[in-house]
Amino acid sequence: MILLLNVHLNHFPKHEKYGLCQSIRQAAYDVYALLAECQKRYHNKTSLTKLDVRHEQLRMLINLSFELGYYDFHNHKRDRGCTEAQRRYTAISVLVNELGAMIGGWIRSLKPANWAEA
Template sequence: MKKSHPEAAILDKCREVLLLMNVHLNHFPRHEKYGLCQQIRQAAYEVYGLLVECQKRYHNKTSLSRLDVRHEQLRALVNVAFELGYYDYRDGRRSNGLTEANRRFMALSVLINELGAMIGGWIRSLRAADGAAA
């Protein structure tokens, strides 16, 4: 089903990221439960909250820039988790499936990149509207 508003599509994409991300984070090592896992979760939830905030504000340039920065922080945290080998874990234990770890990371990374492209498009459309109004 096609959404009529681009803002609805961006919320759907963010929910998709949240759902997949939580599945992957549940498999990370136990010693990271209150470390990197918590930071990634919090960053993702803040991105979702900022998306809702941006939709509700009339003047949302500062909110969109905060959203863009927080999204980039989320991307960086997910990349650090991959570099530390946390996608190699299954049920809190290291597994031997490197290709599975790569597949899991790439699936989440692609969704995060798509979300970033949508945020960037929103920012560009706002700038274009401001340029046309001037």
């Protein structure tokens, strides 16, 4: 997911290089780092919560970039059609959604009946 995301981000407009692109890239790296943290912690309720929240932030940033039309760009210029932009957005969204499903399954598998009350 991160590899494909970086390819897409490299084509976004130049004026977003240090704005939205950097935020999306950092969110993806944070999700990656939190995955490793969750795997290594014995008590990982807090880490899984952080992972879930950061994943949702990543999803929202990717959706925002699509709504702003940044998937229409190729080599920092708007020259892709709507169909190509939709295909690129759908490809990354499917991966982000799969990751979210995995995170949700992980949380449900470790969640005791009273975890929400704690």
